[in-house]
Amino acid sequence: MNKIYNFSAWWMLCFILLSSLTFTACDTNDVDTNQYKGGISLNVFGPSPVARGGILRFLGCGLDQVTAVQIPGCDDITDIEVVSSEEIRITVPQTAEPGYVTLVFRNGEHIVTKTQLTYSEPISMESFSPESVRPGDVLTIKGEYLNLIHQVIFADNVIVSDETTGQESVEGENVFLKHTRNEIQVLVPAEAQSGKIILSDGAEFPNWIYSELELQVVIPSVSEVIDLSEKKPGDKVTVTGENLDLVKEVRMPNGGAASFVYSEENKSVTFTLPEDVSNGTVFAVTASGVEVAVAEIKVAVPENVVVTSADGIRAAQLLELTGKNMELITSVLFPGVTEETIPSSSTSTKVTVVVPEGTVSGNLTLNTGSGATVSIAIETAKPSNLSCVGEVKAGEQATITGDNLDLVSGVVFTGNLEGEIISQSSNQLIVSVPALAQSGNVILKMSNGEQVSDLNLTVTAPSGCYVISGLEGEYHAGEIMTVEVANGAKLTAVNINGTPVQYILTGNQLMIQIPNTAGSNSSLELTSGDKTIEYIISFVPAVRPETVIWEGSFAITNWNGNQDLGWNGYDWGSVQPGTIITVYYTLDTAVTDWQIRLGGCGIGWAELPTIPATGLAAGSTSFSATLTAEDLEVLSKDNNSGLVVTGCNFTMTKITLK
Incomplete structure (x- = not known):
């Protein structure tokens, strides 16, 4: 049944009435009784003629300030329905007489209508029957001058019209079955709700006549709301009661609809619980939208859940969970992991699931389709039974034994110094001990973010030469650094970034020449025979001049190459190592694809080991890369076989080193 709203034409009428007038926007702060000029004004009222007992409406500005309406033949009307500041409504008394209508405002000012109010024939609604109906029943309305009525309006604004309104009709449903001066018969629409009936003349500014009594529209009912505890998706539920044939939808607690079947013989509705059923109330919903509670659901959840080997869990392990209602589990959320994991297999008593990477100890969350969750504690495997073989010396290697050592991703010694893992297995870990490591607890880090600090080590001084003064100072590349060392007599070599450097040892004072190429995170190695102790130092880089090693103009078009710096050039x-090479160029703007490759002449023009071929950005004028020891080995071998610059669509103009 369509709900019909007859307002568009009425608003057009208002527009026509007002189009010849000029007025400003409403302002309810100041009282201005000059009509149609803003402030407080009356723009239109109606209907006129109006039925006594009908609704009279007033449109304008500031009408919420009206305290009384005066109609000839009546006492002041103070029972005013304020729709908004632009509209008020009153019920016309039976004693009302024709004449001008006066609006009285709270400040004592008045507005009098420009035209007189007149009255229509005395339409009346004397009775309707039956007082209780089902959708589809015939409702009979009796009264006087009902031949002037063209609409019967049910709650909630469900309209049945006669054929004179021009509304589209479905025969027998939203048309009058009988229409005389004293009687109207209509079918009660499926969408109708209990409430007062309104008779309307269907005019652009309609007369509305309200019934004194409310029409009772029958809705489905049940003797009691049934308890559906421990229910599962797929379970069938049957509800019995009266008028269940009026049910148009069975609505689940989450708002979704469940398919259902009505049985006239059993006066019942049977529905199946959907996969996403959740706890709450199930409603039977009528065509009018009225909800009737028919059941309370408490969805079953997994119970008595046990994790097989809940301790010592590892990533990629197939975890087995047993219990009751296990088939309800739709996904599993492991602690430390953001994404849910779907079970590998599922039965009513057992679920298996693969443990994802990143899982940590904590509560395992079992999710169900209803939104309910169950938590159970798990404990991941960790390094345990830890001990260290032999004496631990700074700058040398230490062997740690125990269980689950293959899970270790890092070893941190006291002083927040991390050693390098040399080799590892499930029961043994060999790690380099930092030269500045101190005695105390060692932290074994795991890739999932967990850590163990159950191992306490006594770290002794290195057997070879080592620094005892600390390395917190600021050291500049290209200058000399001085440190205090022990066992200096055993020192045989000093390397920075793998390259031997000059040094002078005077007593326990070691002076080291820092190369110009040294920078952040450089390696300082003190070698004593077959023992080497490494320190990581961030040197302040030297300011090096840019040296031009080639200049000219060479067009590189389609992977031809320039070998001027090759073959002993x-x-x-x-x-x-660490020197920056820069190639300057001009791009060919006629194309949009530019590429460059720094290759070795002695390796068939293949790219240097650490400098891959790359595309050049539009508008760019240079390409820079850092030469490593590997790159320089290629360039200098075979009597300086050297560099070839190749690529496409640019002209090389200069090459520099810095």
């Missing part, structure tokens, strides 16, 4: 053996 430059002494690459004199270049230090």
